[in-house]
Amino acid sequence: MYDMNRVENAVSQTDIKIAARGVQVYYGDKHALKDVDVDILDKTVTAFIGPSGCGKSTFLRCINRMNDTIPIARVEGKIALDGEDIYDRRVDPVQLRAKIGMVFQKPNPFPKSIYDNVAYGPRIHGLSRNRAELDEIVEKALRGAALWNEVKDRLQEPGTGLSGGQQQRLCIARAVATAPEVLLMDEPCSALDPIATGQVEELIDQLREQFSVVIVTHSMQQAARVSQKTAFFHLGNLVEYGETDDIFTKPQDSRTEAYISGRIG
Numbered sequence: 001m002y003d004m005n006r007v008e009n010a011v012s013q014t015d016i017k018i019a020a021r022g023v024q025v026y027y028g029d030k031h032a033l034k035d036v037d038v039d040i041l042d043k044t045v046t047a048f049i050g051p052s053g054c055g056k057s058t059f060l061r062c063i064n065r066m067n068d069t070i071p072i073a074r075v076e077g078k079i080a081l082d083g084e085d086i087y088d089r090r091v092d093p094v095q096l097r098a099k100i101g102m103v104f105q106k107p108n109p110f111p112k113s114i115y116d117n118v119a120y121g122p123r124i125h126g127l128s129r130n131r132a133e134l135d136e137i138v139e140k141a142l143r144g145a146a147l148w149n150e151v152k153d154r155l156q157e158p159g160t161g162l163s164g165g166q167q168q169r170l171c172i173a174r175a176v177a178t179a180p181e182v183l184l185m186d187e188p189c190s191a192l193d194p195i196a197t198g199q200v201e202e203l204i205d206q207l208r209e210q211f212s213v214v215i216v217t218h219s220m221q222q223a224a225r226v227s228q229k230t231a232f233f234h235l236g237n238l239v240e241y242g243e244t245d246d247i248f249t250k251p252q253d254s255r256t257e258a259y260i261s262g263r264i265g
């Protein structure tokens, strides 16, 4: 069973960005996520690992209310961002998703120019007063996503014309452009080749200096490379959460041990 005290002893309260308590998710009758408690830290990469169908993506989607868009999904429990309940009736999910950005498995740029892909969020959230400010935001986001040098001379070309790895970095730039506090990534490298994967992993490490990053990954090597904290999910339960090094070298739960040694999965 997950031991709350371990987390609370390890960090000071101010480091906690997202606090989840008693989170349950049902899809119709299916109980997909069972009583999840976890504290996700600021300026830290947290990896969610576990066998297929164990609820990693379901929990990730709870953190920015993406499950609201799935009619049969029902979420119970509490998730707070900086102590504020994100499921409070007064919270606008669109505003919330600007603060808690998301990058998906398959790069999904809009059918728009590279510039407009990145400018989209800042425009709808009114983050710039004029074109010069918007240009600045777009450049900063593309630099932040390590893509600027590759695209600066073709900002008006379609985002869909970039390579897969570039498209994924464009999607990261799009998420970063609204100055999020948390970035959620659902298997962001699964459609990428090893070189593009390496670039995105390097980027994740840089992004952690600015905000909290949560990444769902099927690759234990990737979790070990990019994350400082790891959460292991199994059959809808958060079985174990701790320092990535500890999870991989001295797991406390036999199910975690079985998964990392390749016996379940």
Ligand SMILES: Nc1ncnc2c1ncn2[C@@H]1O[C@H](COP(=O)(O)OP(=O)(O)OP(=O)(O)O)[C@@H](O)[C@H]1O
Pocket (backbone or CB within 6 Å): 027, 030, 032, 050, 051, 052, 053, 054, 055, 056, 057, 058, 059, 070, 072
């Ligand atoms: N939109 C949905 N409608 C119905 N059931 C769903 C839906 N999304 C997920 N589920 C179910 O909830 C459970 C958890 O799924 P989830 O996608 O969160 O797992 P996961 O750990 O991310 O899996 P994977 O690693 O394969 O992506 C699974 O049994 C899945 O079939």
